[in-house]
Amino acid sequence: MSRLSDLYKAMETLRKEGLPVNEDIERKANELEEEIIKKEILPVLSKTIEPALQPVQRELVLVVDYVPGNPLSVHLSRKRNFTAEIDAKEILPDPEVEHKEIGKTGPKEVKNPVTRLRITFADGSVIQERNAAESFVTFVRRVGVERVRSLGLxxxxxxxxxxxxxxxxxxxxxxxxxxxxxxxxxSTQSKRKDIEFIANAFNINVKVDII
Structure with missing residues (x-):
């Protein structure tokens, strides 16, 4: 958690000096918080709470209300849709994928020249970053990260x-x-296909060029 602590200190220093907190610092802090919650805090909570709940025979929802500097507050509900009422988000990490290591044989692979993507929308706006990956990132953010996630690609x-x-x-x-x-x-070609698939799925009119 040292990186997160360093970011908090940097943000606090900027605020004390009356300077605006850089959006990139805020984003990094949010990402690290989510990562720590998923990989360090949730597993500990699960191991602690699950054995204690085994005697309970009915479904319930526990909501942990954490406010820094205040005592922890836990709320109980018998409603299964309770999380929707409080706009809660369930955080479950994607399962770890096993990759087979295949030895490389034959002639050395020849790399294709670096290419970029230009994504043109119906309103005339264009996404054209310094490389194809960054253009893809910008496109997904514009469409909506969780909308794209819902496609299951x-x-x-x-x-x-x-x-x-x-x-x-x-x-x-x-x-x-x-x-x-x-x-x-x-490949850039594969990224173009993914972008076109996503655009079609959400009825977004785009023209994707490899440049």
Missing amino acids: KQCKIPLVSNTLDKKYGDKQKSLGNGWYLMTNT
């Missing part, structure tokens, strides 16, 4: 939009904010 057996960094391809998963990551370990 996968690349390299990993959800295209995932809330977990893969142990093999994690460096190819680009941050979308709020603990979501976009899988970009694909």
